[in-house]
Amino acid sequence: MVSAPNGTDPGVRVRFCPSPTGNPHVGLVRTALFNWAFARHNKGTLVFRIEDTDAARDSEESYQQLLDSMRWLGLDWDEGPEIGGPHAPYRQSQRMELYQDVARKLINAGHAYFCYCSTEELDARREAARAAGKPSGYDGKCRALTPEEVAAFKAEERTPIVRFRMPDEPITFTDLVRGELTFTPENVPDYGIVRANGAPLYTLVNPVDDALMEITHVLRGEDLLSSTPRQIALYKALADIGVGNGTIPAFGHLPYVMGEGNKKLSKRDPQASLNLYRERGFLPEGLLNYLSLLGWSLAEDRDIFSMEEMVAAFDVADVNANPARFDLKKAEAINATHLRQLDVADFIAACEPWLKAPYAPWRPEAFDRAAFEEIAPHAQTRLTVLSDITDNVDFLFLDEPVRDEASWNKAMKEGSDALLRTAREKLADADWSSPESLKEAVLAAGEQHGLKLGKAQAPVRVAVTGRTVGLPLFESLQVLGKDRTFTRIDAALARLTA
Template identity: 60%
Template sequence: MAPSPTGSPHVGLVRTALYNWAFARHHGGTFVFRIEDTDAARNTQESYDALLDLFRWLGLDWDEGPEVGGAYAPYLQSERFDIYADVATRLLDAGHAYHCYCSSDELDQRNEKARSEGRTPGYDGHCRGLSDEQRAAFEAEGRKPVLRFRMPDRAITFTDLVRGDITFQAEHVPDYVLVRGNGHPLYTLVSPVDDALMDITHVLRGEDLLSSTPRQIALHAALAEIGVGGGRMPEFGHLPYVMGQGNKKLSKRDPEANALGYRDAGFLPEGLLNYVALLGWAIADDRDVFTVDEMVQAFEIGRVNPNPARFDLKKCEAINASHMRLLSAEEVATRMVPYLQAAELVADPPTEQQQAVLRAAVPLVHERIGKLTEAVDMLGFLLVEEPQFTRDPGDVEKLFDEDGRGVVKAAHDALASLDEWTTEAIDAALRQALVEELGLKPRHAFGPVRVAVTGSRVSPPLFESLELLGRERSLARLSSAQAG
């Protein structure tokens, strides 16, 4: 997995990383995490940190790479420029590459002419056979040459791990640039060189890089000829596009593409990985929910569907909710804590009293929440200090008319006389006072009470909530609600 630290990591990157990781784990291989940071103008430390943060949160542990090291360190390409410069010189000396002095304007003009004549545009080999005198003349003009790779004049066929046999005709893969005129190496050079030197056996990447593969295959053959790396040609697999709304390719600008945004929104890493795995692969035709361990056991790259996959946020949320149910209530409580801390509802670390509230309350909402962030709204009424307690204005407006305040008063009076403050006693008292004596249906009876004590129409079960909130706070909230 070799991402660039530019911008926010996106879910397409997560899918690529997951498939690489699962493939390596399934076959007992080595998962290599490499940072392609040669584009100094676009790279940021923030993006680099986000990549590592994302992989850690997802649990996609790497065997070689940043902070871990490995036999082929360093794993940041910006620290390997001397290696690339040496390989470029060797390719030039061996005749696999040559200096090209064509300007951008000249290239554009020749491409336009090719189009007008019905030929395939692309570099036409203009500088392939320059004499020493011609090169000297260009250099006298002050031209800074790029280094181009000399593609073989034949078709290139390879077996894609996802798509099967693919052939590129020579006229569609012209000579390409390895090193800019300022000496800066490009992806077209550094990626194959690192793959060769790091003994990479399999490369799983996005479909957008498919056109790079014949170039890299030719370069790998040249690298083997000049003794760079072990001479093994990697196997390539190109994963389908992930599509967003309107069947457009999901881009970094799409809100649902921000991978770390799912952590911020309260998704479980298990849930996100499960859903992302389904964007091109399935563990079985009739099964959508599975663990990462189950995926590792079952994952075969040949079963990946080459057709584009559509990202469906609602399905992602549903699968995340299913994984929430697979966790114990105790584990869910632990994972809620950072979100409750961010909302300033619990201390860091939580006090013993706050922990006790969570242990008692989380089992009540475990089956009701789909994301960890929902704990803030569902449990906040139990954890907030009384001066900061508020009620949803919309719910108050709907339920606290004159009749609603009368219901709240009756509830207060019924509960104030209780000898013991238990769920069973609260249940019996409220049903007697509101359902039997006032003749209200449960929905009309308990709705105003729920808003009065929890602040919202959506909360844990009412009677249990009242027991957890306690006699004093419950009666105080019922009293304050009567004032409207």
């Protein structure tokens, strides 16, 4: 765990509370990261809470993915699943009786009421309000039903929902990112907190858990900003019925993350899936470094930093309210920098998953660890993501180089056979313990045919590795060895003269 600087507030309690639906996405990770950094900077507490009250959409598989993703990212939590804490349980599906009890108390205290309006009636009234140019939220029809009206609805066998009664006055609060905001009553109508089947809604359970878990700061996405005045009103009502300590959290709403076409990055966008970045071989540090830049920066002229440095500097007041654009190329560039900063031994260990099935195309027994460790420092300077390692080193472990026709056609021009024969002759006399000697041999072959080094080495590279691009050629030849290099050049010559 990263330790926090001195002089910060140990009373800070923040929460990360995802729903276990589908695969984790980068917007969710950005929210988790900012909460984690804020908690660690302030020597506070990060509560990891699972909001799984939607039985139709939640799944155990998604729940396990959430935990696994947090562990992979290195975002540790202080209370929550697998750890416990004074406010357990931390899965809302295990707290249903508590929510039902709170809903009864809110009704009894007059803060909530039963609403018998049907969906069709609500839709018709909303449409009429829109046509009249008025706000189309709930119009309060069931706010003050008479006993006779209630009896009539029950006689029709209508099953009510429970609505929270919003105050008839503006609600003002200071957003940690956006400053002072005011919402007027006509724009924040009464809202549902319990479904007709008795199941509590997010609008109830989220503030109830925040109150009971003594959350002091809520950092979440901008898409939830409109629900904040509702929750502030509910916090006050909860305090009135003795739920929680009466503290209303400070809110900070993080900017949208935008994707292609200037649209908000959606869960359904391919580049939004966290699993995509894990499978491609992003380092957790590299991905988190990039995601932290979506709304925050360590300094104007610095994009690369460690999580320890982020924690030391993080202040939610520095978060930019403007939408942040997700730039995959920049994410890759930042990850590449983090790859280069690894110790070689750590880089080798990080590559391990991509050196075996299902990623590796070579026979398991063909893998030569000593050869890989020899070439690894050169690979480390070239990779963008760890999965790139497979194509970059497969020439060492395949019986024959890959057959890439585009590379062959690009490199093997008229006269390439003569160049390859000359290069073979020069390489035969070279010092194979020295990549520089191998380079001089190919350079000399090129000069003999009127070619500069770049043109001369292209046929050699494709003959040996199968591709026009790859790791430094002469270091690659040295690791491959003289005999295997000549076998491949001979095979290329045979193909050229066939």
